[in-house]
Amino acid sequence: MLTTARPLGTVSLIPLALLLGCGPKGIALGDDTATLDPHTPVISVSGGALDPLLAAETLLDVTADNGATVRVSVTDAAGTTVRTLADGLTMVDAIAWNGRDDTGALEPVGTYTVHADLLDAAGSVLTSTTSTFYIVRVGVLSGTLSGDRIPLIWHRNGNYWEEASTDPTFEVAAIDDGTTATPLPPLWDDLEQPPEDHVGHTLPAAYPYDVQPTITLSAGGDIGDAPVELEIAGWGTAQSVSPGDAPVFERATPLATGPGVVEETLTLTWSVDGVPIGVQSLPARFYATLGTPTFEQEGPPYEPWVAAIDPALRAIQGVEGTDEAVLSALTEWIYRDLGLVYDTRYGASAYTQYAGRGYDRGEFDFTSFLSRRNGSTINCSDCASILEGYSDMIGANLEYTIILQNFDLNFIKSIGATDYTHCPFGSQGCGFSYHAVTTPDDATTIYDATLALDGDDDPGAAPFTELLVQTIDGQEYLDRLVMSGNASYMHTQKEYLR
Amino acid sequence: MIVFLSALIHFGFAASGIVHSGIPVRQPDLGEPAFQSAENGWSAPLADGQGLVRVYVGRDADAAADWFERQRESFSRPLPDYAFADVAAGDGLGVLLFRDGNVAVMVKSTADNALSLATSLRERIVDNAAPPAIAAMRRTEDGWTIDAPGAVHSRVVGGGNVPFATAAEGGLIGVYVQRPTEITVWDAFGRATVIR
Secondary structure (H helix, E strand, O other): OOEEOOOEOEOOOOOOOOOOOOOOOOOOOOOOOOOOOOOOOEEEEEOOEEOOOOOOOEEEEEEEEOOOEEEEEEEOOOOOEEEEEEEEEOOOOEEEEOOEOOOOOEOOOEEEEEEEEEEOOOOOEEEEEEEEEEEOEEEEEEEEEEOOOEOOEEEEOOEEEEOOOOOOOEEOOOOEOOOOEOOOOOEOOOOOOOOOOOEOOEOOEEEEOOOOOEEEEEEEEEOOOOOEEEEEOOOOOOEEOOOOOOOEEEOOOOOOOOOEEEEEEEEEEEEEOOEEEEEEEEEEEEEEEOOOOOOOOOOOOOOOEHHHHHHHHHHOOOOOOOHHHHHHHHHHHHHHHOOOEEOOOOOOOOOEEEEEOOOEEEEEOHHHHHOOOOOOEEOHHHHHHHHHHHHHHHOOOOEEEEEEEEEEEOOEEEOOOOOOEOOOOHHHOOEEEEEEEEEOOOOOEEEEEEEEEEOOOOOOOOOOOEEEEEEEEHHHHHHHHEEEOOOEEEEEEOOEEO | OEEEOOOOOOOOOOOOOOOOOEOOOOOOOEOOOEEEEOOOEEEEEEOOOOEEEEEEEOOOHHHHHHHHHHHHHOOOOOOOEEOOOOEEEEOOOOEEEEEEOOEEEEEEEOOOOHHHHHHHHHHOOEOOOOOOOOOEEEEEOOEEEEEOOOEEEEEEEOOOOOOOOOOOHHHEEEEEOOOOOEEEEEEOOOOEEEEO
8 A cells, every 4th residue: 555645734635647648637525725714623534436457556646634642444335345555654645545444355356435534642533534436447348440441451472361341450259357457469471371360469451541530439337436538649528438348539630641650559548537547548640541442343353462561651651632743653662772784685574465466364373472472673564553552553544555566775774683775685686566554544654663764955875863663754755765666555454462 | 054155265275386384483593473364464572672574475476476576665765675485575684575376575674684584484385284273253242252263363354352362272262242354264274364
């Protein structure tokens, strides 16, 4: 038991902090004593509630004056004294109670009464007061993020597990094991392997970045008659909660100002009569996308893959929430940062094949690409597939388009290269038989992560000014890319994912 | 109860040309196979990390010839003809693309041994194997159960929340809460069967 001392003779009602680390608040039940007759014996006690598994103990604020000693005890609803907290103390300011009786046994959930007596030197009661005290057990059994939530996919070896947008974000088997409160589950960090079930993990969730997510919690526990409230910091106001309730909280602000990854800890504060009695922390990861996926098809695998959007959104974190900004950022990320190198020997694809003649129905083996299973040497079909795959998952629409056929090149700096050349295949060739790029608008605008153009007035000769292919007019792109030969855009279409 | 079995891409009834059973998908000098689609076959990195093979087993030689041409046109630098098998392209060093009957193979090697790898793979072509694996979908109390005796890999589109259905002993490949819209299964020789 903890007591803090103040000499008898001083008078105050100081709300004491609960031993929760959640702020100095207390419940004051007695009268303010600032105008007391100095000869009137006075005692007051305050303190409201305890969840013994969320907080080890709570402090009862006891103030006394004009007496000799103090006695503080707790009775249960039947009037039986279950704990004597103080008897004969001459100085007291706060008394801790851990919710246990005099034998050390934990008292059950219920309503209790704290009795405080001020005694004279002979042990006679000068005055008494009481305060209601609640022992409760609170907790959350599950939580489901909703409100425009985009289903996520975990993929492995070409197979997919798609969460339903109504699936719980986390579950716990029970709010406690009888002696210890169950902490809210940690984040599921595996980007490829989903958990076997929802218990014991908090899954990430994807939303368009300008959405205010909501979370529906499932309250458990036992609170008796206590007026319990639950609040999530930054997710609206406190709500009255009883076991079995499903309170819904909405994030007070949109997820982000643009695409990216939002990682935060949701702080759940339980309180009784406005006084915090316990805090639980829920780790959360939100993938803030530009919008819903822009694939032509729906359902797995045409949803955001956790293993794909996690690094992509981190890479473009901070960009403006527009298609142009996102596509430009993805283009630069792929061109500069993924360690990819153009196949200057054959121009062979490593991850893209076409299921139909004439570059029809491009199939991108995104699964293998993510692990670089076939290496990092790629060609234009791969770059177009990679860019389209990431952008469509994030919500920025792209299609691949094929530039045909057999044309000679101006100077380019292919992905992974350090120098400009107009003969990417050296002595074996100074042109492309075809070239795959991406477009959001039927080749009016081009994005290309395969190469950088020469951006000056003469793209066919040195010096070179690096021009990444971001939001470039389709005709300008051809003018800068092609030195000679007929080149035109054909076969614009969406890719297939594998 | 078999609910439906349709749109079967069947093997062994080619209209023309030699029809092989395929090439075993697991080879000591190849890495773990990745199964692309019924139209594009399977692929595997070389075990030494110095290249990649793609293998397509068509229902007939025409289907393999179509795959061969699709592969060939996806090279940004045109591949020259090469004298090997029924038809081939490449230089025999870093790349060799060939077709033998209904089997077509692309070998890419940074060790410049594409010809020897292609020769070795061609020698591993299998004939007269058992019929290809076929998937069947049954409605059960738990949802939809897919059985595919002999399948080594499957890809299920739709089906709902079942973590990673994979081939298992006895051919059971998964129980799905929703009815899958497409199931592709591959057998040990790389033959793909699709039901929709």
